[in-house]
Amino acid sequence: MKDLSGKKILIMATEGFEELELTGPRDLLGEAGAEITIASVDRNPFRGRVKDEPTIWVQPDKLIGEADAADYDALVLPGGVINPDQLRTNEEAIALIKAFDEAQKPLAAICHGPWLLVEADVVKGRKVTSWPSIRTDLKNAGGEVVDKEACTDGHLITSRNPDDVPAFCEAIAAAVAG
Template sequence: MQNLEGKKVLIMATSGFEESELTGPRKQLGDAGALVHIAAPTMNEIQATKSDEWTIKVQPDLTVGNVTVADYDALILPGGVINPDQLRTNAEAVEVVRKFDAAGKPVAAICHGPWMLVEADVLRGRKATSWPSIRTDLRNAGAEVVDEPACVDGNLITSRNPDDVDAFSEAIADAMCLEHA
């Protein structure tokens, strides 16, 4: 993986995120030198799921309403069914996605995370992938849907499921390094 010293990554989530889709990129990008923060709707701990069972709790570093896009080099949107389903009803969270995309910064969504891209209306004319059950949603939002471990279309990075976390994290690292090349 690329050296990410000096890079800052924001993971936006709420309770119901898929554990490995937050913890995997956080660890891999952190181990490569990036500073990784977690934003949630409130400062209350958020809880992960794994195979529909509740697991670990994570403390957010800031609230979604306090995110400053200029402070970060990339945005990660983990899946899990509950997490993006809740976040897409949060206007501030949707606006964070739009602002990262408008700034041309890497926006990475995995599994059900691309629901946030649908809600933010940033998929028109772009290639993307996701968990199979939401691919129709991506198509209806104007995306060309592909079945790849890590689909990269400009600043947009999408992946299918927890098995793709390594490819997803690598694509995010590569995109952050290209951004400033």
Template sequence: MQDLSGKKVLIMATEGFEELELTGPRDRLGAAGAEISIASPDRNPFRGRVKDEPTIWVQPDMLIEEAKVEDYDALVLPGGVINPDQLRTNEEAIKLIKAFDEAEKPLAAICHGPWLLVEADVVKGRTVTSWPSIRTDLRNAGGKLVDKAACVDGHLITSRNPDDVPAFCEAIAEAVAG
């Protein structure tokens, strides 16, 4: 993996994230030298899941509304069904996603995370992938669907599921390293 020393990566998540889709990027990108921060709608610890079973607790570092695009080199959006479903109704979360897209900084979403890209209206004309059950949503939002472990379209990075975390993290690291 690329050396990410001096780089800052923001992970945005809340209750119900798929464990490996948050811990994989956090741990792998962190081990490569990136400083990782986690933003959430509130400061309370929130719980991950593996499939439908509750697992680890995560303590956010900041509120979503406190995160500024200019302070980070990339934004990562883990999946899980509950996490992106809650965040897509959060105005601050959607504003932050749009800001990363407009700044053309790496914007990475895995599994059900691309639901947030649909909500932020950043999918049209882009090649993307996701968990199978939300592919129709991506297609309806104007995305071109592919079925691969990590899909890179400019600064937009998408991935299908927890099994793809290594390829997803490698694509993020390459984009962040420049």
């Protein structure tokens, strides 16, 4: 993986994230030298899932409303069904995604995380991938859906599932390192 020393990566998540889709990028990109910040809807710890079974707790570093795209080199959006479904109704979360997109900074979503890209209206005309059950949503939003472990279209990076985390992180690192 590329050296990410001096780079800052924001992970946005809440209750019900898929464990490996948050911990994988946090750990792998952190080991490559990136400073990782986790933003959530409130300051309370929130719980992950593995196949819908509750697992680890994560303590957020800041509120989503306190995060500014100008302060980070990339935004990572883990999946899980519950996590993105909750965040897609959060105006601050959607505004932050739009800010990363407008700044053309790496914007990475995995599994059900691309639901947030649909909500932020940043999919039209782009190649994307996701968990199979939301691919119709991506198509309806104007995306060109492909089936591969990591899909990069400009600054937009998407992946399908927890098995794709290593390729997802490599794609994020390549985009962040420039």
